[in-house]
Amino acid sequence: MKFETQGFLHLKEVIPSGVLQNTQVAFDAASQRYYDQWRQSVKVGTGEARFFDIPNILDQGSVFVDLVDLSTIFELLVDIVGQDIQLNHTHARLFYPGPTFTPPWHSDMMSVLGVDHAHTSNFLVKIHYFIEDLRPDQGCLAFIPGSHRYPAKHPTPVIADVEKSPAAVKIVPKAGDAVIFNTHLLHMALDNRSDVVRKSIIYAYSHYWMKHYANSVPTDLERFANTPQRKQLFGVDIEGVPYFNRRLQGNIDQPWHSTLLSASKRLIKRALLRNSTFG
């Protein structure tokens, strides 16, 4: 699969037009709700000036929850991550004109221990959804295809001009497109040299057993975790199902586990009986 070799895919027109329109409206409304708060935090020095992340996007409208398992993309996502998929974190971002805020050519996984990243293309996968056409100079994403396979301690490439380098690829998405990538792939957001803010919605997915962030769970779980798929994506545990065994197409039975469970039930019963006899 191209994703395995290159480490990213540009998926065109994956957001259906009705959903796209609702997302644009909900995104602008949510950013207006929090804009003053963000400006204030920048003023007092606690906020980031170069970009603004709308807090808890899954609480800002049901359309953002619908994007979590969008039917046009979800099967592919499950193919890449696996049947034990869970949402890991979310961002809804406005990147204002100015220099990039990302480190040049970075992997998000550099400090993660216990995983051989060069051989694992499904550990943490991100989708960036775009709700407006981007200009080529509007803070586009760029990748070094295949760099997720570099051996550990491989020197970070230095690329003077992304436009001219045969080693790098810049993506210029249109409204409704998505870019999906292995977060170990070397990537960056380029400078936003335009005079227009870049808007994007970023959802990261990993496995059910991995700790997830609070912003990957909508507050109104009763309303939104309304299918087994959504329950798994939002990390709702099922009693008796080990984290490692969660699967979209039926959780794995673990005979030793149920044997253990009935053994402990027998023990408890015996202890209760003894207490009632001798107590």
Ligand SMILES: O=C(O)CCC(=O)C(=O)O
């Ligand atoms: O373009 C962005 O907003 C951030 C890009 C990036 O480094 C990431 O998503 O990991």
